[in-house]
Amino acid sequence: MTAPGEESSVSSGFVRSYVITGGRGLPDAEDLSLVTLVTLAPDRQPPPSPSPEVKAIWELCSGGYLSVAEVAGHLGLPVGVARLLLQDLNQQGHLLRRKAPPPAQLVDRKILEEVLHGLQVRFG
Amino acid sequence: MALEVSLMTFPQGPVIWALVVVALVAVGAVLRARATNIKLRRRNTELNGERDTLLRQRDELLVVHNGLLQRQASELAEVRKDAEEETKAVLKAAVRTLQGLADEQQVVIEKAQRKYGDDPGILADLMAMDHANSQFGRRAQGIAVLCGGWLGRRETVASVFDVARSAQGRIRHFDRVRVNGQVNFSVVSRAVEPVAVVLAELLANATNYSAPGTPVEINIQAVPTGVCLIVDDAGLGMGQEEKDRAAALLSPQAAISVSSLGIPPQFGFAVSGMLAARYGFRVSVDSVSPYGGVRAVVLIPDELLTTEVPQPAAPAEAPETYDAYGTQQEPEAAQPDRWQQAPAPAPTPLFPPADRRPDTATQQLAQITTTSGGLPKRRRKSPVSAVPPAAPQPVRSNEETASRLGAFQRGTRSGRDTTTTTEGSEIQ
Numbered sequence: 346m347t348a349p350g351e352e353s354s355v356s357s358g359f360v361r362s363y364v365i366t367g368g369r370g371l372p373d374a375e376d377l378s379l380v381t382l383v384t385l386a387p388d389r390q391p392p393p394s395p396s397p398e399v400k401a402i403w404e405l406c407s408g409g410y411l412s413v414a415e416v417a418g419h420l421g422l423p424v425g426v427a428r429l430l431l432q433d434l435n436q437q438g439h440l441l442r443r444k445a446p447p448p449a450q451l452v453d454r455k456i457l458e459e460v461l462h463g464l465q466v467r468f469g
Numbered sequence: 470m471a472l473e474v475s476l477m478t479f480p481q482g483p484v485i486w487a488l489v490v491v492a493l494v495a496v497g498a499v500l501r502a503r504a505t506n507i508k509l510r511r512r513n514t515e516l517n518g519e520r521d522t523l524l525r526q527r528d529e530l531l532v533v534h535n536g537l538l539q540r541q542a543s544e545l546a547e548v549r550k551d552a553e554e555e556t557k558a559v560l561k562a563a564v565r566t567l568q569g570l571a572d573e574q575q576v577v578i579e580k581a582q583r584k585y586g587d588d589p590g591i592l593a594d595l596m597a598m599d600h601a602n603s604q605f606g607r608r609a610q611g612i613a614v615l616c617g618g619w620l621g622r623r624e625t626v627a628s629v630f631d632v633a634r635s636a637q638g639r640i641r642h643f644d645r646v647r648v649n650g651q652v653n654f655s656v657v658s659r660a661v662e663p664v665a666v667v668l669a670e671l672l673a674n675a676t677n678y679s680a681p682g683t684p685v686e687i688n689i690q691a692v693p694t695g696v697c698l699i700v701d702d703a704g705l706g707m708g709q710e711e712k713d714r715a716a717a718l719l720s721p722q723a724a725i726s727v728s729s730l731g732i733p734p735q736f737g738f739a740v741s742g743m744l745a746a747r748y749g750f751r752v753s754v755d756s757v758s759p760y761g762g763v764r765a766v767v768l769i770p771d772e773l774l775t776t777e778v779p780q781p782a783a784p785a786e787a788p789e790t791y792d793a794y795g796t797q798q799e800p801e802a803a804q805p806d807r808w809q810q811a812p813a814p815a816p817t818p819l820f821p822p823a824d825r826r827p828d829t830a831t832q833q834l835a836q837i838t839t840t841s842g843g844l845p846k847r848r849r850k851s852p853v854s855a856v857p858p859a860a861p862q863p864v865r866s867n868e869e870t871a872s873r874l875g876a877f878q879r880g881t882r883s884g885r886d887t888t889t890t891t892e893g894s895e896i897q
Contacts, residue, residue, distance in 0.1 A: 358579050359623070359661075360631050361603055361638030363596040368644035371589035379587060394651065397630065423586025425593075 362426045365398055371425045372432050379424060380445035382410040383431055389439045398422065398430055403439075410443060553726055560727070561616035564609050568621060571606035578602060600643070607639040607669050610662075611740045615727055620662040620744075622872070626655040626777050629696055629769070633687045636668035642676040642685075650689040653776065654696055659872050660773040663744045664698075667752060670737035671700045671765040679704030679762055695750075695774060698767040701758035715754050718742045749773065 377383070385406045392399065398420060405411060405419055417427035434440050578599045585591040610620050627635070630651045637646045656664055668687070675685045683703040690697045707715065718725070718738035725739045738754070745752045751768040758764040 358575070359627055359665075360634045361596075361599055362579075362582055363600055364634050364638040364643060366596075371593055373589060374587055397628070417586065421583075423582040423592055423595075425586045425589050427586075 362423055365396070365422070365426055366429050369429065372428055374425075374428075377413050377428050377431055377435070377442070378445075379412065379414040381413050382443040382445060383413060383416065383435075383440050384410045384443075386439055386441050392434075392437065392439075399434070402427075402430055402434065406440070412445065557616040557727065561613060561618040564613045564616065565618060567609040568606065568613055571602060571609055572621065574602050575599070575606065600638070603639045604641060607666065607673075610666050611670065611736050614666070614740045614743055615725065615730075615736055620666060623658050623661040625661075626658050626775055626779050627661045628655050628779050629689055629698070629774075631779065632656050632661060632665050633668060633689060633698060635665045636672055637687070639665070639669035640673045640676060642681075645676055645683065646672055646685050646687060648687045648689070652689055652691045652696055654691070654774045655777055655779055656769060657773050657775050659875070660748050660750070660769070663748045664750065664767065664769060664773075667741045667744050667750075668698055668700070668767055670741050671752070671754070671767070674737050675700050675702035675704070675763065675765065678702070683760075692768070695768055695770040698769070700763075700765040700767075701760060702762035703758070703760035704762035706757060706762050707754070712755055714738075719745065719752050719754065721746060 383406055385403065391403050395403065401420055402416060405416055411419075413428060413431060414424060416431065417424040420427055431440065435442065578595055582592060582595045582599070585595065614620065628651075630648065633648045637643045637648065640646070672685060672687070679685065679702040685703075686699075686701045688697075688699040688701070690699065715738045719742040721739070721742045725743065727734070730736050730739060741752045745767075750770060750773060752765070753768075754763055754765045756764040756766070
C-alpha cells in the first residue's frame with residue numbers, strides 16, 4: 346500500500362497483445378517455428394503507416410537472419426503475436442524464410458560408453 | 470264630579486304607569502346595554518392585545534421555524550456529504566485492492582503469454598483472460614476515480630498512438646475500433662493512464678451505443694494547442710437532454726455523488742469529466758460524427774505532451790513478486806527456456822544506447838551485418854544485455870522527482886481548496 350496521497354505505480358504492459366493482433370486468429374506453430382530464420386527480402390519498402398511493432402520487426406530483420414524466437418524476444422511480445430506479424434509480412438512478400446539447420450545427430454550413448462571403457466582400459 | 474274626574478283620570482292611569490314602567494325598563498335596558506358595551510369594548514381591546522401578542526409570537530415562531538428548517542437542511546446536507554464521503558472512502562479503499570489485484574493479474578497473464586506464446590491455443594485463451602481482466606481493471610479504475618482515488622501511475626511516457634491502442638484494449642468490442650494517424654508526440658507519464666482511461670470510456674460509449682459490427686474510429690490529429698483524439702461512431706447520436714447531461718458531467722462544478730449515477734451506474738462521462746479536470750485536458754461530446762453518431766474529442770494540451778521517445782518494450786518487470794511461486798525470477802534467466810530448442814543466440818540490445826540517430830545506426834548496421842561476399846551476417850554484440858541501456862536512467866529519475874513534487878503541490882492545493890475532491894486525504 347502506498348502512503349496517503351501517493352499514487353501507486355502500474356507495472357503491467359500498456360498495449361495489450363490482442364490489440365496488436367487485432368483480435369485475429371493466431372497462426373499455427375508449424376508455419377513459422379521458433380527456430381525458423383527470417384530476414385527482409387532485398388529492396389522492399391515498408392508497408393504504409395506501419396504499426397510500431399511492424400516498424401520494429403522491419404528494423405530488426407533488416408540486419409540479417411534472426412529466428413522467430415529472437416524476433417519475439419526483442420519485441421517483448423509472445424511468440425504467437427510476433428509470428429502473426431511475421432506471417433503478415435511474409436504474405437506481403439517482405440520476408441525471406443530459411444529453415445533452421447538440422448540439429449546435430451546425437452551419438453549413441455552406448456558407443457560413448459564403449460569409447461570411455463576403451464580409454465579407461467588403455468590409460469586408466 | 471270627583472268620581473267623574475277620577476273616572477276620567479283613572480283610565481289614563483294604567484297607560485301612564487305602563488309608560489313609566491316601559492320607560493324604566495328601557496332605561497334599565499339602555500344602562501345594561503351600555504354596561505355590556507363597555508365590557509365588550511374592554512374585552513375587545515383585551516382580545517386585540519392578546520391577538521397582537523399572539524401574532525408577534527407567531528412571527529417569532531416562524532422565524533425560529535425557518536431557522537430550524539435551514540439548520541436541518543444544512544445539517545442534512547452535511548450528513549449526506551459525510552455519508553457520501555465515508556462511502557467513498559470505504560469504496561476507494563476496497564477498489565484500490567481490486568486495482569492492485571487487476572494489475573498484478575495482468576502482469577501474471579503477460580508472463581504466461583510470453584511463456585506459453587508458442588502454442589496458439591493457449592495464447593488465445595490467455596488473450597481472452599487478458600481482455601476480461603483489462604475491462605475489469607478499467608471498471609475498478611473508474612470507481613476509484615469517482616471516489617476521489619488514483620488511477621495508478623505509469624513510469625514512462627507513451628506515444629499518443631499507444632495510448633489510443635491501450636484504451637482500445639480496455640473495452641469489450643475492441644475489434645471494432647480502428648486507430649488512424651500517428652503523430653510524433655508522446656504523452657507525459659503522469660497523464661498516460663488518465664488519457665487512456667478517458668479514451669476507453671468514450672470508446673465504450675461509442676461501441677455500446679452504436680449497432681454491433683459498425684466501426685468506431687479514433688483519429689489522431691495534431692492541432693496548434695496540442696493533439697486531438699477524435700472518436701467517431703456510427704450510432705444514433707444523442708438527444709439534447711443527453712447532451713446537456715453529458716456536458717454537465719464532463720465539466721463538473723462540484724464532486725459528483727456516486728448515488729446519482731443510476732443503476733446500473735453510467736459513469737463514463739463522470740469519470741472522464743473528473744479526470745479531465747484533474748489533469749488538465751479537455752473532453753467534449755457535443756458534435757456529430759460524419760457517420761451520424763457522436764463525435765467525442767479529447768484535446769491533450771501541449772503541457773501534457775512531450776517529444777521524448779517512449780522506451781522500447783522491455784520484457785523485464787518486477788520479478789520479486791513471484792518468489793512465492795518458485796518460478797524463475799530474472800528476466801535474463803527466464804529467457805533461455807523460451808527458446809530452449811533454439812541454439813541460444815546471444816541476445817542483443819533492441820536498440821543501441823540512447824541518443825542514437827536512426828540513419829547512422831542503420832548504416833552502421835548495414836556495414837556490420839554483411840560479409841565480404843555480400844551475405845547477411847547474424848548480429849552478435851557485446852555486452853550481452855536484454856535490458857535497456859542505463860543511460861536514460863537519470864532523465865527518468867529527474868522526471869520522477871518532478872512528478873513527485875507535482876503530486877505534493879497538487880496535494881497541498883487540494884488540501885486548501887474545499888471544493889475539490891478528497892484525493893489527497895486518505896488515511897491508510
